[in-house]
Amino acid sequence: MRVVITGGSGFLGSALARALISRGFLRGRSGKREEIRELVAVDVEPARESVRGATYLSGDLLDSEILAAAITSDTDSVFHLAAVVSAAAEVDFDLGMRVNFDVTRALIGQLRVCGGQPRLIFPSSLAIFGAMIPEVVTARTAAFPLSSYGTQKAMAELLINDASRKGFIDGRAIRLPTIVVRPGKPNRAASSFASSILREPLGGQQAVCPVARETALWIASPRAAVAGLIHAHETVPEQWGDVRIANLPGITVTVNEMVEALRRSGGDPGLIRFERDPAVERIVCTWPPRIETERERSMGFSADRGIDEIVRGYIEDYLDGRPVAKGTK
Amino acid sequence: MRVVITGGSGFLGSALARALISRGFLRGRSGKREEIRELVAVDVEPARESVRGATYLSGDLLDSEILAAAITSDTDSVFHLAAVVSAAAEVDFDLGMRVNFDVTRALIGQLRVCGGQPRLIFPSSLAIFGAMIPEVVTARTAAFPLSSYGTQKAMAELLINDASRKGFIDGRAIRLPTIVVRPGKPNRAASSFASSILREPLGGQQAVCPVARETALWIASPRAAVAGLIHAHETVPEQWGDVRIANLPGITVTVNEMVEALRRSGGDPGLIRFERDPAVERIVCTWPPRIETERERSMGFSADRGIDEIVRGYIEDYLDGRPVAKGTK
Numbered sequence A, B: 001m002r003v004v005i006t007g008g009s010g011f012l013g014s015a016l017a018r019a020l021i022s023r024g025f026l027r028g029r030s031g032k033r034e035e036i037r038e039l040v041a042v043d044v045e046p047a048r049e050s051v052r053g054a055t056y057l058s059g060d061l062l063d064s065e066i067l068a069a070a071i072t073s074d075t076d077s078v079f080h081l082a083a084v085v086s087a088a089a090e091v092d093f094d095l096g097m098r099v100n101f102d103v104t105r106a107l108i109g110q111l112r113v114c115g116g117q118p119r120l121i122f123p124s125s126l127a128i129f130g131a132m133i134p135e136v137v138t139a140r141t142a143a144f145p146l147s148s149y150g151t152q153k154a155m156a157e158l159l160i161n162d163a164s165r166k167g168f169i170d171g172r173a174i175r176l177p178t179i180v181v182r183p184g185k186p187n188r189a190a191s192s193f194a195s196s197i198l199r200e201p202l203g204g205q206q207a208v209c210p211v212a213r214e215t216a217l218w219i220a221s222p223r224a225a226v227a228g229l230i231h232a233h234e235t236v237p238e239q240w241g242d243v244r245i246a247n248l249p250g251i252t253v254t255v256n257e258m259v260e261a262l263r264r265s266g267g268d269p270g271l272i273r274f275e276r277d278p279a280v281e282r283i284v285c286t287w288p289p290r291i292e293t294e295r296e297r298s299m300g301f302s303a304d305r306g307i308d309e310i311v312r313g314y315i316e317d318y319l320d321g322r323p324v325a326k327g328t329k
Helices: A011-023 A064-070 A086-091 A093-114 A148-165 A192-202 A222-234 A255-264 A278-284 A294-298 A307-318 A324-328 B011-023 B064-070 B086-091 B093-114 B148-165 B192-202 B222-234 B255-264 B278-284 B294-298 B307-318 B324-328
Strands: A002-006 A025-027 A033-035 A038-043 A054-058 A075-080 A119-125 A170-176 A207-209 A216-220 A245-247 A251-254 A272-274 B002-006 B025-027 B033-035 B038-043 B054-058 B077-080 B119-125 B170-176 B207-209 B216-220 B245-247 B251-254 B272-274
Touching: A002 A011, A011 A025, A011 A038, A011 A222, A025 A222, A038 A064, A054 A064, A064 A093, A075 A093, A075 A222, A086 A093, A086 A148, A086 A278, A093 A119, A093 A148, A119 A148, A119 A222, A148 A170, A148 A245, A148 B148, A170 A222, A192 A207, A192 A255, A192 A272, A192 A307, A216 A222, A222 A307, A245 A294, A251 A255, A251 A307, A255 A307, B002 B011, B011 B025, B011 B038, B011 B222, B025 B222, B038 B064, B054 B064, B064 B093, B077 B093, B077 B222, B086 B093, B086 B148, B086 B278, B093 B119, B093 B148, B119 B148, B119 B222, B148 B170, B148 B245, B170 B222, B192 B207, B192 B255, B192 B272, B192 B307, B216 B222, B222 B307, B245 B294, B251 B255, B251 B307, B255 B307
Parallel strands: A002 A038, A002 A075, A038 A054, A075 A119, A119 A170, A170 A245, A207 A272, B002 B038, B002 B077, B038 B054, B077 B119, B119 B170, B170 B245, B207 B272
Antiparallel strands: A025 A033, A216 A251, B025 B033, B216 B251
């Protein structure tokens, strides 16, 4: 199989690439298990550290030459992770439209030309929810986003759903919870703090929390997100019916609960400064803190077991098993 | 005020132009009643019969010169009726994307450049509903369309909603029920038959009904659609809150009830031939036959009183008050 990851230089793209290389196979278009013989990571930015076994392609997918080089006729599956994150898309509407919507549309167009209904796995986001949220959010809840990021993801979902119905592609859009703990530096996602308040103290650094301690978040670990994207790939069309859109199961945690988990893992909660930021709250507090994922669980998707497991996973995967804070305090 | 109607040569565009000319005013951007001093009807096709008092502009709104001529900086309001109908968008996916989505996006872009938050009234459609329809469809029901037309309308709604939130425009998307009775010839809407089975017999002609007699439809008259679009224009932003999308109230009628109304109005039901067409049923039967419109009624939107009134309105507006059938039988 030839498998492409867009946004392949990002942390989730890299984690997915590592997981796919280590796994070695996926369900092919025949429906049978097939060996991944080529894994291509595409990104506008070069990879900081490349994953062994993956080949890298650098460029803009709206450039037709790059698009044609990335999506060849022997491409079986695309994990389309390239995106402009929420706060950045809010500041630059046109950039968000271009990356979050137009690139998705261009990819679908190219996959359609290639033929054979290649699989397209698309991480959407809980940010597609916003206004008129009911008490219980489910697979049937309407997407009325309150951010441009959410809007662009919701439009892309609809396009992927229709392109699948038309037989251009075999698409699956998975709405990811807020990913915690993201490794690396804070990014321009409005939810970036949710990782910072764990990651920075574990690294002996200070972090700022821009929302109230009682704020509840719907989160998933990088491990769960990667597993969810791969599971979405491995499902068969019959499991989806007419709706190629699903909510990845997450867990609900409050900021307070994250702080307590930090303490239990050996990090110092004293490094977190609480300083409300209305711009961040305006986006983050419109996202539902809990989603009923009965449909998705029946399709075989699953969530993390709890916040302690998530913190432990971060320490194992990104801190070589040892929180740096312990060494530096 | 300068008011623009796209799709201005169509039957609904013409009916809206007549209504606006006869009314003479709308709520201006100041919030106060203002005189309509210029009404511009734009269309790719020239108008078959022009509405007195409207000026006509012919061309493609994706042509930047036409777009700039249509949407000038002194444009207060746009009724964006230009669209490729459901069955046509199903046959030609790219044309549907171009007209139903790209033109809407281009209009928003031009209105944003003009500044001052011009009003954009957009007829969406009940076709945005399709899969996972709950027992009771409401303002909160998710859009999972089962047609490309519905998908494109749903994406355009989201874009209008976000552009309004961002302050680029003051947008309002109104999902119209199936319009019955459309005057003129059958068109390529999957729901075209719903008008044909009344209009053709009233004109002494034969019609084909491609769905079962028990099929229930959510319909509105051209009068109600025009009134709904104008009312959407006249509402104030506070009535919409964070969701600039609403379902125009309609009435639920079965094909059988339409046939009985035809008989009561003097038409001959014997002129209707029943011949199921799976391609039409596949689209039409995914649309909800009933929508709970409490939110919209509280905003001042209203529905037709019944199918007899709808038939009478058609005879008055398009047959000079006399069903031709009576003369020709």
